[in-house]
Amino acid sequence: MAVCVVYNPAAGQGLAEQLVREHIQPRLQSWMNVDPSKPEPIYCATNPKAGAADVVRHLSALSQSWTCILLGGDGTTHEFIEAAVQRFGTDLSNLKLVLVPTGTGNALFQSHFGPGTSDNDQWRLASFEAFLKGDAESLEPLSFLQVDPSNRIAAVVASHALHAAILRDSEMLRSDYPGVERFKIAAEENVATWFDATLVLHPLDQGCVLKYDPAVKDFKPTSAAFDDYLCHGDGRVEVPGVFVYMNAMLVDRLESDFIPAPFAGVLCEPHLRRPPNAVDIIVIRPYRNPRVQALLKQGDDTQEMRNEYAQDVVQPVLFEGMYKGGIHVDFTYTPDGQVDIQGSTEGPRVVEYFRASGYDWLSSADDSQAHTTCVDGSITFVTQTHVKLSPLWVSPRY
Structure with a gap:
């Protein structure tokens, strides 16, 4: 050795x-x-x-x-x-x-x-x-994502939409704002942006994509019965856009108190913990919101609607959920499109939490914002991104 x-x-x-x-x-x-x-x-x-x-x-x-x-x-x-x-x-x-x-x-x-x-x-x-x-008991497998066509490797996160845009723009602000302030500025500039893409999730070894169900506090096979997914015969699940947030996580947190994927770390219940052969994918899609649906039916697809969604939905998810121990996975929409942080209403879930073996991010050719991909902080620009879980290797438990 x-x-x-x-x-x-x-x-x-x-x-x-x-x-x-x-x-x-x-x-x-x-x-x-x-x-x-x-x-x-x-x-x-x-x-x-x-x-x-x-x-x-x-x-x-x-x-x-x-x-x-x-x-x-x-x-x-x-x-x-x-x-x-x-x-x-x-x-x-x-x-x-x-x-x-x-x-x-x-x-x-x-x-x-x-x-x-x-x-x-x-x-x-x-x-x-x-x-x-x-300590041989401290050895455990470590997953990583292979991201193509950029031929990059992620040990923490591959992201698109808001998170990728923040990392992209914060780097351009570095010379003027070398501290953490640049991330706040980049977030404010992108929080009302919607990203046009289709997400195709790849099945796990058991042949299906899993989705977290807060009602039973467990992961269940993804079904198109009550959602707009297209479930393919080979186990793939197609999730239509638009998107605000889309992070593929191998860890639960990106900062000590910022927890987008609470079931991808060691602090959750063992039966919920991400296994080494899976990646946890966190999604926010505006078209699930009842108020957005009503406005679109009226033909009111405006920037004002996006600003309102950013204030009423995205900010509560970030600051009342991801920064509060990851409780956003239980948030629901009220009939008027507000966020119920208690998750007590019967409305649609604000956040969709998937577990898969990989995914394809197929961004619209007309939406240049959706072409941004972030791989552990490195930024690339492509219209289609293909991500798969790479073979595992043994690493001491940290």
Whole structure:
């Protein structure tokens, strides 16, 4: 077994470098002193231009077992995994990751270990400690998404619609607004935008696409009986647009308190937890709203209607649901199109929560906004995106 320590010097305002110096190096030295046959670790700082991708060359061929201790955020993890897949293919069974979160969101780590405080070194080093102890029970498979035609890899999220637009526009605002304010500005600019596309969901191994049913607090096979889905004989489910929100999640949260997919992490009930062979897909479609339906029948397809929907629906879902523990999965519409955050009314569900093995995002050729795809923060522009769950590889539980 070979050991490689990869750290991003810029992560956490120097936190990664500090943890390497104060914790990782001394503990690894003690680990080797106990057994002199253990390998001398390789230490690699990420390149500001190439990111973590540059250090993959140190892994040589994966003919032997490698353990990579990775200090950084979700961006660093994404760069490393994507570069490893591009160099060695999707069979990474000889590669084990030990994550030490030092980034901003740390979504992958938190979805496996739960959130922690910024000053809690014990929380940050939990996976590292499991590695030192040789804790075999901490090993678990890690899913990732293969996104084509851009040939990108997602370990956290592939998104379209609002989330992708925010990431796209926030990057263009970075020079003027280097802090988190740029995300708020980008959200305000895009929250009233509707995205014209068709979503085709691919079935799981059991032959169907699942959908969360709040009435029974469980996932059930998706049916077209009471919805506008087109269910194909091969198990695919076609979901017509337009869309406001469409995120394919391998984690429950994108920030410590922002939880779009509450069943994709470890803090939910075990029977609801996303299995390694599935991706959780969160959708908001305006045409399900009773008031929008009434206005469209009257021919009132206006920007004012979109602004109203953003204020009355999208903002409550984000701030009263996703930022409140993920309770948006229970929200329903009242007859006049308002959001019942208690979910006590019998109206349509505001959020559709699917579980599938992959999907196709087929955006309208006439809607350039719908062409934006976000893959773990990287932006591409294509009219059709095809996403499938890649083979699994074993990784320490974070």
